[in-house]
Amino acid sequence: QVQLVESGGGLVQPGGSLRLSCTDSQRTSDDYAMGWFRQAPGKEREFVASISKSGRTTNYAGSVQGRFAISGGNAKNTVYLQMRSLRPEDSAVYYCAAAATSYDDTAYRVDSHYFAWGQGTQVTVSS
Numbered sequence: 001q002v003q004l005v006e007s008g009g010g011l012v013q014p015g016g017s018l019r020l021s022c023t024d025s026q027r028t029s030d031d032y033a034m035g036w037f038r039q040a041p042g043k044e045r046e047f048v049a050s051i052s053k054s055g056r057t058t059n060y061a062g063s064v065q066g067r068f069a070i071s072g073g074n075a076k077n078t079v080y081l082q083m084r085s086l087r088p089e090d091s092a093v094y095y096c097a098a099a100a101t102s103y104d105d106t107a108y109r110v111d112s113h114y115f116a117w118g119q120g121t122q123v124t125v126s127s
Helices: none
Strands: 004-007 010-012 018-024 033-039 046-051 058-060 068-072 079-083 092-099 121-125
Touching (some): 004 092, 018 121, 079 092
Antiparallel strands (some): 018 079, 033 046, 046 058, 068 079, 092 121
16 A cells, blocks of 8 residues: 655745655555645645656646656655745645556646545745
8 A cells, every 4th residue: 555755845935946755655566657736725736747657757737847847766656846946836735646557658637646645745935
């Protein structure tokens, strides 16, 4: 059973950087496509970035394109989100998620594809 654990959130000034990490604490043997979502207070959860099982395909929300980068780690079901040029509107709880799929090169944008979610890590961008 996949159990995702995020880390790396915190308080950062506008223009700063953070790197979020997500690992499967159960170290399951299956490979999954992975994604990052975020939810700000009073707003719906929104897609941020995703990566395919193979790592060859990535997708980004338009609001983070060119500023954020998603990558996979050496361990299975490990994913990172490098965030640069952070803005106050990036403040949110960030969640990683895993999607079971038979497609190696598909990265999913829609949260209904994901079956496992982490507990979230808070990112606050403020001066």
